[in-house]
Amino acid sequence: MKKITLGAGSGYWGVPPDLPLELVQRADLDYLGLELLAELSMSILQRWKNKDPSKGYVPDLIELMKLILPHTLPKGTKIITNGGGVNPRQAAMEIARIIKELKLPPVKIGVIEGDDVFSGLDEMIKKRIELVNLDTGERDIGVIRDRIVAAHAYIGADLIIEALREGADIVIGGRLSDNALYVGPMMHEFGWSFENPDWDKIGAAVTIGHIIECGECVTGGMSNFWKGNPEPWNMGLPIAEVYENGEAVISKTPGSGGQMTVNMVREHLVYETHDPKSYLMPDAVADLTTVRLDQEGEDRVRVSNMTGKKRPDKLKVQIGYDDGYIAEAMFMVTWPEAVKKARLYEEIIMRRLDKFGLKPRETRFEWMGVNCAHGSVAPLPENEDAVNEIGLRAVAKFNTREEAYRARRFAMGGSLILGPVGTGFGAPVPERRVVALWPTLIPREEVHLTLTMMEVK
Amino acid sequence: MKKVPLKDLAWARSGDKGDISDLGIMAFNEENYEILKKEITPEKVKAFFKDMVEGKVEVYDMPNLMAIKVVMRNALGGGATKTLRWDETGKAMATAVLRMEVEAPG
Numbered sequence: 001m002k003k004i005t006l007g008a009g010s011g012y013w014g015v016p017p018d019l020p021l022e023l024v025q026r027a028d029l030d031y032l033g034l035e036l037l038a039e040l041s042m043s044i045l046q047r048w049k050n051k052d053p054s055k056g057y058v059p060d061l062i063e064l065m066k067l068i069l070p071h072t073l074p075k076g077t078k079i080i081t082n083g084g085g086v087n088p089r090q091a092a093m094e095i096a097r098i099i100k101e102l103k104l105p106p107v108k109i110g111v112i113e114g115d116d117v118f119s120g121l122d123e124m125i126k127k128r129i130e131l132v133n134l135d136t137g138e139r140d141i142g143v144i145r146d147r148i149v150a151a152h153a154y155i156g157a158d159l160i161i162e163a164l165r166e167g168a169d170i171v172i173g174g175r176l177s178d179n180a181l182y183v184g185p186m187m188h189e190f191g192w193s194f195e196n197p198d199w200d201k202i203g204a205a206v207t208i209g210h211i212i213e214c215g216e217c218v219t220g221g222m223s224n225f226w227k228g229n230p231e232p233w234n235m236g237l238p239i240a241e242v243y244e245n246g247e248a249v250i251s252k253t254p255g256s257g258g259q260m261t262v263n264m265v266r267e268h269l270v271y272e273t274h275d276p277k278s279y280l281m282p283d284a285v286a287d288l289t290t291v292r293l294d295q296e297g298e299d300r301v302r303v304s305n306m307t308g309k310k311r312p313d314k315l316k317v318q319i320g321y322d323d324g325y326i327a328e329a330m331f332m333v334t335w336p337e338a339v340k341k342a343r344l345y346e347e348i349i350m351r352r353l354d355k356f357g358l359k360p361r362e363t364r365f366e367w368m369g370v371n372c373a374h375g376s377v378a379p380l381p382e383n384e385d386a387v388n389e390i391g392l393r394a395v396a397k398f399n400t401r402e403e404a405y406r407a408r409r410f411a412m413g414g415s416l417i418l419g420p421v422g423t424g425f426g427a428p429v430p431e432r433r434v435v436a437l438w439p440t441l442i443p444r445e446e447v448h449l450t451l452t453m454m455e456v457k
Numbered sequence: 458m459k460k461v462p463l464k465d466l467a468w469a470r471s472g473d474k475g476d477i478s479d480l481g482i483m484a485f486n487e488e489n490y491e492i493l494k495k496e497i498t499p500e501k502v503k504a505f506f507k508d509m510v511e512g513k514v515e516v517y518d519m520p521n522l523m524a525i526k527v528v529m530r531n532a533l534g535g536g537a538t539k540t541l542r543w544d545e546t547g548k549a550m551a552t553a554v555l556r557m558e559v560e561a562p563g
Contacts, residue, residue, distance in 0.1 A: 270483060
């Protein structure tokens with residue numbers, strides 16, 4: 001039975017480069033996915049591109065390619081990535097430059113564009129396509145229209161398949177959905193198509209893609225099984241051996257740390273998947289409740305019985321818009337009477353905000369070491385004398401940078417010396433811009449994708 | 458029956474999409490899974506998280522993984538990019554829920 005091997009070289013912007021390097025050095029992969037985007041990334045990259053039109057791709061992509069290409073190209077490993085961000089064409093040109101510099105063999109790069117729907121928004125509004133905010137239910141996009149930074153559709157594997165059919169060695173796009181990076185190669189290699197779809201098979205591809213797309217989150221990273229997790233400092237990345245019957249075996253970088261067990265895959269199948277009967281992706285709706293997991297050998301998990309349904313008619317769009325500024329400060333108050341000292345600092349800050357007429361849209365105090373991560377679920381200390389220190393984190397949101405600056409200058413940072421003895425200050429945090437997200441759905445036909453093949457000789 | 462924290466029955470992991478906090482609670486064994494199915498309800502989860510979860514809570518079964526999925530809306534203070542919380546993406550919601558007490562035989 002035909003089998004292909006896919007590796008996940010990155011599951012986020014910021015992966016330590018030794019992880020994907022060891023993966024491509026030690027494993028023989030047919031395909032390597034480099035997933036580099038989070039929900040906010042496109043807005044950050046768009047802002048960079050607005051300042052400098054030659055930017056807008058994820059800078060890590062170039063760093064990773066320099067390390068990886070000398071290993072993947074001789075082995076014939078094809079690379080699929082969404083690290084092109086808002087400027088996949090420029091990223092492709094940078095990669096072409098690396099290939100020439102390193103005197104690597106000639107390649108074909110497929111560049112996917114058109115996920116940027118910003119310029120089409122007004123047309124959609126005119127056509128009365130409702131861009132309902134999926135988080136809040138708000139219907140009137142008009143209230144944020146003049147503050148929109150970026151709008152990108154999460155796109156599927158269609159043009160990855162086409163690029164591979166045309167012989168691409170590297171496929172680079174923008175907001176390709178994370179798991180399309182893996183669905184594309186599976187559909188191409190096994191001849192699964194959207195024209196004559198077997199939704200169980202494509203659902204299996206989506207499920208396998210989901211299992212590996214977050215990189216080391218499935219090989220022991222962020223795990224409940226952290227005790228006894230072998231050498232987390234040498235963590236491996238996941239590998240999927242996929243068979244044309246739609247089954248797969250998940251393993252990890254040979255000779256690496258971390259682990260690949262049924263519980264690892266289990267942890268990832270419940271991760272960020274919402275309704276598990278309908279895991280919605282642009283390429284299919286996967287049903288994760290039929291999946292069967294078996295430990296086939298050491299660090300090898302067989303995944304079978306995957307099913308799916310027809311892909312959705314609409315695509316998710318993430319709209320990023322400017323939404324004010326955050327001022328933040330931290331005071332490390334200490335024993336004795338740390339709790340009372342933290343409360344006094346809170347009062348000082350509130351009274352000084354008031355004194356300068358600063359009215360935050362929201363204010364929040366968190367006590368590091370007490371309730372910073374668990375919020376109101378965390379129990380407050382019964383014995384206050386047992387509390388050695390509290391990191392009082394004060395955060396406030398304003399409409400303008402000026403207000404956030406003044407809050408920091410006069411009420412939050414500036415009041416440090418006004419409080420009790422023994423407080424540690426640390427380095428000040430500058431005020432920061434907030435880009436909020438407005439997730440919505442639009443009809444597929446509103447997204448006009450293009451593929452450009454670039455030959456690098 | 459006695460009250461036990463979820464920590465004694467299950468593992469959990471959490472992530473985000475926008476302002477949605479998404480929890481996966483995985484039972485140690487079949488016996489515990491039966492308890493989770495009965496005890497983890499939208500009402501109980503919402504009450505447990507108090508002001509942290511402002512929206513609707515949905516609960517789904519995953520018998521194949523002995524797991525319960527909990528999807529909580531308006532649960533991250535506006536979502537990772539807007540929230541004033543330190544735990545912007547709600548990764549610690551998973552360990553928080555392990556404090557939730559449920560009724561177990563014994």
